[in-house]
Amino acid sequence: MRPVSSSLAFSVAAMGIATYSAMDVLMKGLSITSGAYSAVLWRSFVGVMLLGTVFLLKRRAFPGRAALKLHALRGATGGISVLLFFWGLVRVPMAQGVALTFLAPLIALFFAAVLLGETIRRAAILGSVIASLGVLAIAAGEVQAHASTAHVLGSLAIFAASIFYAYSLILLRQQAQVADPLEVALFTSIVLTGLLLVGAWWFAAVPSVAQLSAIGGAAVLGSISAIALAWAYSHAEAQVLAPVEYTAFVWAGMFGWWVFDERVSAYTVAGAALIIAGCVFAIRGTAARAPQTEAAA
Template sequence: MSNTTSGAQGSYTQSILLMCVGVACLSANDAIAKTLTSGYSPLQILFLRNVIALPITIVIALVMGGPSALRSYRPVTHLMRGALWVVATMMFFTSFIYLGLAEATALIFVAPFFIILISSLFLGEEVGWRRWLAVLAGFLGVLVIIHPGAATFQLIALLPVATALVYALLMLSARWVDPRESVWTLLVYLTGAGALLSALIVPFVWVPVRLGDLWLFAAIALFGTAGMTMMTQAFRLAPSVVVAPLDYTALLWATLFGWLIWRESPGAMTFLGAAIIIASGVFNILRDQRQAGS
């Protein structure tokens, strides 16, 4: 085996490990957020998470990208992205109050399909019929999970879907970030913009933080930042076709955390819908990789 092949495999193994641990960290972040929603507004949770995480992200950016990682050439773009992130996170955290963790997690997986939809309808990108079928299958999975028309249907179940739409806009907005800026710059400014924008509104919903909850706010900042950092690094070390499907392991973690903490037991329709969404998403990832290699 050549040194090049051995090095590539080692890089892939490292990226897979980073992605799996990163997804687990973000799932823990979501579980802690759901716990905190019983006593605090989603906006206050988001604000404190960003304030605590900001110095951590600055240190990470300096270590990984050097002083240049703190420079932005288009700060207004980052402010716009921060606004999208605040809206998306608030909606997702709010859904935790009413939905199970696994159900909310499964529904947010439709974000890649919104990206395809927006790219085709508004950005003029060409989307083949196979991709359209995958998009339709993904939204079919959503219908299976929320089963509209059934007696158990809750309108609040659309919140994670709306979150996925705003998250898709956030991902697409990265195209307007100056190409001279690194992913570490995006991480710092997204966290900073989120802290700044949420600070403008949080006084209206603020409640005193209980001393016993301080460690939970610290944990959500640490897990969230660690998860985003590891997942970012995983995509830098290996092709997306290797690491992107591992994002769906979040459903396993969400199911586990939901059962351990709240004794949530997702129904068969949730798992069926999630399986459809995941299968469609993996198809799109493989399709992207095949087209990129052709």
């Protein structure tokens, strides 16, 4: 593999995060008009078509049983996470929703201890305390603003999504040992789409003609983000690239204000800062992946 500079890898990763944040805008809009279930289903379906075409053109071999088992488990886990996230994102500002997802890499450290036998370091414990203060700050903002029941439920849904996503990060580590990024992205999406199709008759709506461009755009942006991040992480250490993940908060704040006229409260900014500080403190010296790298799969 041809060596590249860390700054180039960092720049590509930053582009991947910005692209994914733009996809979130389209997905929030689709979730508002037709529900999170439909939005995730049709974006995943088009994503499978795009990634599947690349997979076939490259004449890749079909994955083995061990890889398929991991793809199936992560597709199901990731599916729950994505549905909860976009259901919640309809009800809370984008910046607040993205801030809560930053808990995922921290939660993943504890999952790794239970499932992979990794040692929980003191830094992880202290980092979780700092991040917890951030969650409390965001909650205090909701109390101060007399948040509606829907707003609170949206925040809880995104918090739950972070837990499922943290588990999917553990599965991603295992997938990386047996499959390349293209295979991981494609077959995880196939599983997710297949599971959503089972309930489509009851929970999904047929997209209107006006929605097709947004669905296609979300699928394209998600695929571009996945490729950019996979390339960046193949050329630089995760601990070097981890800070770029938190630029998603800036993009979420900007896009939320521009597209949905959302305002970012001081409580949300303070909470995000504490959560980010806790995560950075907890993963110092480790190669844990940070939040958004997986979601595009």
